[in-house]
Amino acid sequence: MTLIPKTKRIRSEEYLKTIRGFPCLVCGRGAEAHHLMCVGERGLGYRSGDNWAVPLCRNCHTDLHRFGNEQKWWNLEGIDVIEWARRNWERYIELSDN
Numbered sequence: 001m002t003l004i005p006k007t008k009r010i011r012s013e014e015y016l017k018t019i020r021g022f023p024c025l026v027c028g029r030g031a032e033a034h035h036l037m038c039v040g041e042r043g044l045g046y047r048s049g050d051n052w053a054v055p056l057c058r059n060c061h062t063d064l065h066r067f068g069n070e071q072k073w074w075n076l077e078g079i080d081v082i083e084w085a086r087r088n089w090e091r092y093i094e095l096s097d098n
Helices: 013-020 058-067 070-077 081-097
Strands: 032-035 053-056
Touching (some): 013 053, 013 081, 032 058, 053 058, 053 081, 058 070
Antiparallel strands (some): 032 053
């Protein structure tokens, strides 16, 4: 997983609703939106844009935050989360434009 350069943070409650409709990327249970920490602008009070949100259930979400190293956690799970987020956002935009 590579770091993504700073970009304008996108906010979209509609997109977050779609993320919550997916199963957890790790275990398949019902999900909430997790904003990737390894992309975008970082700092106290900042989180990545909604376009970098991915579905995680509450348990997996908590596990990730407790683990502490997001990139390593996703690597151990065998999930290319940046690619998943990028593809899903592009699909959402494409469907929204129609």
